[in-house]
Amino acid sequence: MTTLTQSATWKALQAHTSQIPHMRTLFDQNPQRFEQMSVKACGLFLDYSKNRINSDTLELLFSLANEANLSEKISAMFKGDVINNTEQRSVLHTALRSKADQVIIAEGANIVPEVQQTLAKMAEFVESVQSGQWKGYTGKAITDVVSIGIGGSFLGPKIVSQALRPYWHAGLNCHFVANVDATSICEKLKGLNAETTLFVMSSKSFGTQETLTNTLSAKDWFLAQGATQQDIAKHFVAVTSNVTKATEFGMDANNIFPMWDWVGGRYSLWSAIGLPIALLVGMDNFKALLDGAHQMDEHFVSAPLAQNMPVIMAMLSVLYGNFHGAQSHVILTYDHYLRGLPAYFQQLDMESNGKSVTLNGTDVDYSTGPVIWGGEGTNGQHAYHQLLHQGTALIPADFIMPLQSHNPLGEHHDQLASNCFGQTQALMQGRTFEEALAELSNSKLDEQQKALIAKHKVMSGNKPSNTLLMDKLTPTTLGALIALYEHRTFVQGAIWQINSFDQWGVELGKQLGNDVLERIGADQDATELDSSSNALINLYRQGKL
Numbered sequence: 313m314t315t316l317t318q319s320a321t322w323k324a325l326q327a328h329t330s331q332i333p334h335m336r337t338l339f340d341q342n343p344q345r346f347e348q349m350s351v352k353a354c355g356l357f358l359d360y361s362k363n364r365i366n367s368d369t370l371e372l373l374f375s376l377a378n379e380a381n382l383s384e385k386i387s388a389m390f391k392g393d394v395i396n397n398t399e400q401r402s403v404l405h406t407a408l409r410s411k412a413d414q415v416i417i418a419e420g421a422n423i424v425p426e427v428q429q430t431l432a433k434m435a436e437f438v439e440s441v442q443s444g445q446w447k448g449y450t451g452k453a454i455t456d457v458v459s460i461g462i463g464g465s466f467l468g469p470k471i472v473s474q475a476l477r478p479y480w481h482a483g484l485n486c487h488f489v490a491n492v493d494a495t496s497i498c499e500k501l502k503g504l505n506a507e508t509t510l511f512v513m514s515s516k517s518f519g520t521q522e523t524l525t526n527t528l529s530a531k532d533w534f535l536a537q538g539a540t541q542q543d544i545a546k547h548f549v550a551v552t553s554n555v556t557k558a559t560e561f562g563m564d565a566n567n568i569f570p571m572w573d574w575v576g577g578r579y580s581l582w583s584a585i586g587l588p589i590a591l592l593v594g595m596d597n598f599k600a601l602l603d604g605a606h607q608m609d610e611h612f613v614s615a616p617l618a619q620n621m622p623v624i625m626a627m628l629s630v631l632y633g634n635f636h637g638a639q640s641h642v643i644l645t646y647d648h649y650l651r652g653l654p655a656y657f658q659q660l661d662m663e664s665n666g667k668s669v670t671l672n673g674t675d676v677d678y679s680t681g682p683v684i685w686g687g688e689g690t691n692g693q694h695a696y697h698q699l700l701h702q703g704t705a706l707i708p709a710d711f712i713m714p715l716q717s718h719n720p721l722g723e724h725h726d727q728l729a730s731n732c733f734g735q736t737q738a739l740m741q742g743r744t745f746e747e748a749l750a751e752l753s754n755s756k757l758d759e760q761q762k763a764l765i766a767k768h769k770v771m772s773g774n775k776p777s778n779t780l781l782m783d784k785l786t787p788t789t790l791g792a793l794i795a796l797y798e799h800r801t802f803v804q805g806a807i808w809q810i811n812s813f814d815q816w817g818v819e820l821g822k823q824l825g826n827d828v829l830e831r832i833g834a835d836q837d838a839t840e841l842d843s844s845s846n847a848l849i850n851l852y853r854q855g856k857l
């Protein structure tokens with residue numbers, strides 16, 4: 313048994329949460345609830361008043377954070393301590409958005425100058441591609457970028473580029489390939505012109521099967537269009553921490569942008585892995601993105617726990633996961649440009665906190681990371697919101713919305729906002745049997761039928777949600793928003809005493825995948841695995857059922 317579940321605060325929270333009244337009552341009891349339970353930081357506004365909390369709950373949650381030595385753990389990360397203990401690595405994605413004059417030490421050296429040099433190299437490259445100075449093998453400017461990478465080397469560039477669509481440089485388009493399924497790359501290459509296409513291959517390790525295979529296929533395609541081996545340097549660049557492997561693979565040394573072991577894949581969009589973003593939105597906007605994240609870093613390290621946005625959001629998630637039995641958390645973006653964010657936060661949180669042993673190897677006896685999922689509003693309202701309102705699972709929700717649209721059109725944004733706020737209200741207050749019955753008062757149904765229908769219309773309410781607002785979706789507010797969720801994930805991991813920065817489960821999948829690939833290519837049927845795996849491999853080898 314871990315000491316966490318034996319602590320007095322843990323037990324006090326267990327007792328306390330069962331006595332918290334319905335949120336309707338909490339709002340009736342305290343007219344100041346919104347003012348007291350909202351916080352503004354780095355261009356973001358968080359209303360967390362629609363949660364199953366009162367001041368005692370918050371006090372207990374912050375005690376839990378203090379007992380976990382949260383402040384010490386935060387400073388350990390920021391100063392480069394080796395907190396990823398299973399891979400013996402510092403965790404310094406925050407250094408990627410630090411100020412140029414900061415000194416941050418990893419493995420005995422100040423890493424800020426390298427970060428700045430890489431940003432300068434990116435700036436030079438971005439400028440030359442955007443201006444048309446960078447020419448393809450027939451002397452034409454680049455019109456299309458194909459970004460090849462997977463996991464953090466895909467989701468960050470793709471989702472941030474999508475979110476910053478209004479900032480794209482005219483004349484450049486970007487296509488993202490991640491999956492090893494040939495359909496993905498074949499569909500993306502259709503219609504592209506090799507003379508004007510630039511491939512950015514992103515792989516921290518330079519050893520990921522999908523990315524290597526897709527890059528080789530991209531090279532084959534490029535050469536098949538009439539280009540020669542010497543032309544490759546004008547059309548292929550790589551981002552990696554394994555420069556040796558990239559050069560051995562055939563990448564021109566001048567076309568390699570470095571990154572480092574102290575940056576986790578799912579935290580890497582701030583590094584040169586963000587090159588496709590910078591190519592699309594320009595270096596000034598990329599730096600504004602970094603600046604937004606830096607602002608959130610400063611808030612995270614300096615704000616007291618009770619006003620610290622990432623800490624508040626993390627502790628609320630701990631509350632629901634550990635004391636109310638919630639097993640999933642939904643992210644609902646009320647902005648079409650942010651439609652990819654749930655997938656980004658899904659990798660960030662689930663790859664980080666999907667763990668079941670503590671840092672020192674003890675089995676946890678409490679829930680850790682929830683299932684993260686979601687989508688864009690209002691689409692979800694006509695689909696899975698039904699379960700949020702009336703299902704048996706408790707699913708805390710984050711609603712995210714900019715106050716101003718990049719595309720103001722008639723009443724669209726008013727309607728979008730009213731749906732967003734209306735949903736949080738409905739989740740919180742629900743509908744009682746009496747209210748449902750009253751709504752049926754003018755119907756022609758008899759009393760028995762009315763009672764039956766009313767029963768089906770009851771919504772218990774008391775469903776928690778956060779509402780996150782920003783003036784407008786800009787590179788800066790987006791940077792702050794993503795860093796907010798990074799730190800939220802970190803705080804949860806700190807409470808649960810797990811390593812949020814390794815991913816051994818994912819690594820096993822890679823290993824077994826390679827093993828199966830060998831068996832698929834072997835001369836004889838597979839016989840050494842379990843009967844199901846053998847049979848599936850052999851069916852595949854036959855190519856038909």
Ligand SMILES: O=P(O)(O)OC[C@H]1O[C@](O)(CO)[C@@H](O)[C@@H]1O
Pocket residue numbers: 462463464465514515516517518519520523576577578663815818
């Ligand atoms: O950048 P790489 O080394 O190709 O890895 C890609 C992704 O693979 C993972 O290790 C999981 O598959 C992620 O953490 C990482 O972002």
